[in-house]
Amino acid sequence: MHAMTYRDSSLPPLSTEDVAPLVATVAGSVLLAGEAGYDDERAVWNLNHELVPAVIVVPESAADVRAAVAFAAGQYRPVLVKTTGHQIVGQAQYRFGEWRLHTQTRQITNPDGNAVVLTKGEYALLLAFVSAPQRPLTREHLLQATRVHEDVFDRSIDVQILRLRRKLEPNPGLPRIILTERGGGYVFALPVKFA
The missing domain is CATH 1.10.10.10 (Winged helix-like DNA-binding domain superfamily/Winged helix DNA-binding domain)
Structure with missing residues (x-):
């Protein structure tokens, strides 16, 4: 199981320069953070995701955190969970019936395999x-x-x-x-x- 690192939301937003030293301390772990701003999000996606498999900006739902941590721990792919709009961004998808909601592209695929614009x-x-x-x-x-x-x-x-x-x-x-x-x-x- 991976270590968890938490970043308090009361801290100032992260910049890319701030994140660089963090990579060494959270390598191979799941980084939990408070609510993200634009700078946080940009900095997160500049991380080397082979070193930090998941960054989770803590959402309101504990279920979202559990799902993202399980996903990251099992597949080692980047995941970013944000409070804003309950968005999960990363290489993940939700499946229901024969529909698929792709969180990275924010598209949905219908049972025929066609993209539906949302x-x-x-x-x-x-x-x-x-x-x-x-x-x-x-x-x-x-x-x-x-x-x-x-x-x-x-x-x-x-x-x-x-x-x-x-x-x-x-x-x-x-x-x-x-x-x-x-x-x-x-x-x-x-x-x-x-x-």
Whole structure:
């Protein structure tokens, strides 16, 4: 099992120059960090990923951390988990039904193998769902996950759900993938595998 190194989010953002000395201390380990900014993200991707197989910027979900650590420990590929929009970026994918959500390219592949274009908001929304499959997610949680502005009403998530259903569901009027939980939000009905 790999060592874990934690970087506190209260520290100033990392620059590429700051990261270079860290590589020697975290080589072969999983680097956990607080919430990332642009400089952190750029510095992370300048790392030699053969030395540091995974960098995880701690998200809100413990399940996301567990999945990313298991992925990194098992396959030694770069993974970056960010709080912002519950994004997992790296050479990984979520599989549900015959669909595949590719986190590196932020694209989804339908059962026929064709790419389906997602907007940034649709990607963030789908990522929130696949990160918590078969569990009810409130509108508030989904709004936070998609980073919709605070002045937008929670019903705006319903419009985003409808747009996403049109891309995923054979019959959006009778959804089988994203179900409405009366009074509770929405549920992603399919089991999801992280690979």
